[in-house]
Amino acid sequence: MEIRNLKGTSVEELVAVFNRSFSDYIVPFRLTVEQLKSKIIAEDIKPELSLGVFESGKIIGFMLHGLRNNTAVPTVYNAGTGVIPEYRGKGLVGAMYEELLPHLQELHIKKMILEVIQENKPAVRAYEKIGYTVSRKLDCFSGKLDILKSNKEVTVQSVSEFQWDTFMSFWDILPSWQNTVQTIENGKSLYTTAVAYRDNVPVGYVIFNAESGKIHQFAVSADYRRMGIGSSLFEWINTARKGQEVYVYNVDHDSDSSLGFLQKIGLSEKVVQFEMSKEI
Missing domain, CATH: 3.40.630.30 (Gcn5-related N-acetyltransferase (GNAT))
Incomplete structure (x- = not known):
């Protein structure tokens, strides 16, 4: 199993793992290739700061990050994190963060933000364990x-x-x-x-x-x-x-x-x- 950035991963591969990861989510969610391309542009998602977990060359988990360093507090945004069902519970999200954090520190990034569904208590606990705290509630x-x-x-x-x-x-x-x-x-x-x-x-x-x-x-x-x-x-x-x-x-x-x-x-x-x- 290998963790590396997504610079060499196609949008088609990302859409496939994204949709599979979110197929059984609290709110099932799907993207098309065009929608993901638009999301990457609009949200400033950077492949070099986005990570994938690969098994035998196939992506099984991912973490997309947007970067905005033109503000007073350079910030990265978790634009989507997922692991396909059969590989969950193996600490892969934590492993991706361990890989990512040193790179963010080298870039002098000061803050990380994300959104997570309130009812998704396992995800909330996992993010709290990494050091995230709730800053506000957002209604949809x-x-x-x-x-x-x-x-x-x-x-x-x-x-x-x-x-x-x-x-x-x-x-x-x-x-x-x-x-x-x-x-x-x-x-x-x-x-x-x-x-x-x-x-x-x-x-x-x-x-x-x-x-x-x-x-x-x-x-x-x-x-x-x-x-x-x-x-x-x-x-x-x-x-x-x-x-x-x-x-x-x-x-x-x-x-x-x-x-x-x-x-x-x-x-x-x-x-x-x-x-x-x-x-x-």
């Missing part, structure tokens, strides 16, 4: 939209450019790695952006993937909340999606207003995740 919603009341004084328009200064002024919570400004900029061709205007003033926005239905960011100006602005934005999405399901992942659990709004428009909480971090 999905369903078909049921919007009872929007604001008819609001105009919602798609825009071609991200207006980050304006958008970020609406925030009172920080997005997770998958939904950050850099992730969205990296994969900008994948996303549709809509802005809500009242009297020609931007008062809210949403960024989503029209094909998958995944909503990466949404926010309304604090001065215009509870006025149907969010409902108008999601009504626009519902039209764009032709009534199909939408998905809102990793909403900060402390944002009562966001959680309440999503439930009010017909979405259900499906999973709660822990965001965990480890200082190096």
Whole structure:
């Protein structure tokens, strides 16, 4: 059995081991080759910092890591860890971390973060044993939209450019790695952006993937909340999606207003995740 980085491993091989590893997960999950390619680009996943466990030349476990060192605290993000069922319980995740940590220290990486489903207690315990602690809870919603009341004084328009200064002024919570400004900029061709205007003033926005239905960011100006602005934005999405399901992942659990709004428009909480971090 050998542990090495994934520089020489094809995306097709990674998709195969990823899907097999997550086939019996709490929330079964599958990726296509194109989806994994997009994920690698958007989340800054680095093959040289991502590891695989190989048995007779075949990958049986993996750990994908994204790197962002253009911030005050250089950080790596665990973008996915899995081991195929018949090789679990053999300490392979811990062995991959033992291999990885010296390389991160050489690169002066200061922090590691990941997300794990709260109900996956064995994984939570394993990460705690390595030194991770819970930093916050993230709620994941999905369903078909049921919007009872929007604001008819609001105009919602798609825009071609991200207006980050304006958008970020609406925030009172920080997005997770998958939904950050850099992730969205990296994969900008994948996303549709809509802005809500009242009297020609931007008062809210949403960024989503029209094909998958995944909503990466949404926010309304604090001065215009509870006025149907969010409902108008999601009504626009519902039209764009032709009534199909939408998905809102990793909403900060402390944002009562966001959680309440999503439930009010017909979405259900499906999973709660822990965001965990480890200082190096």
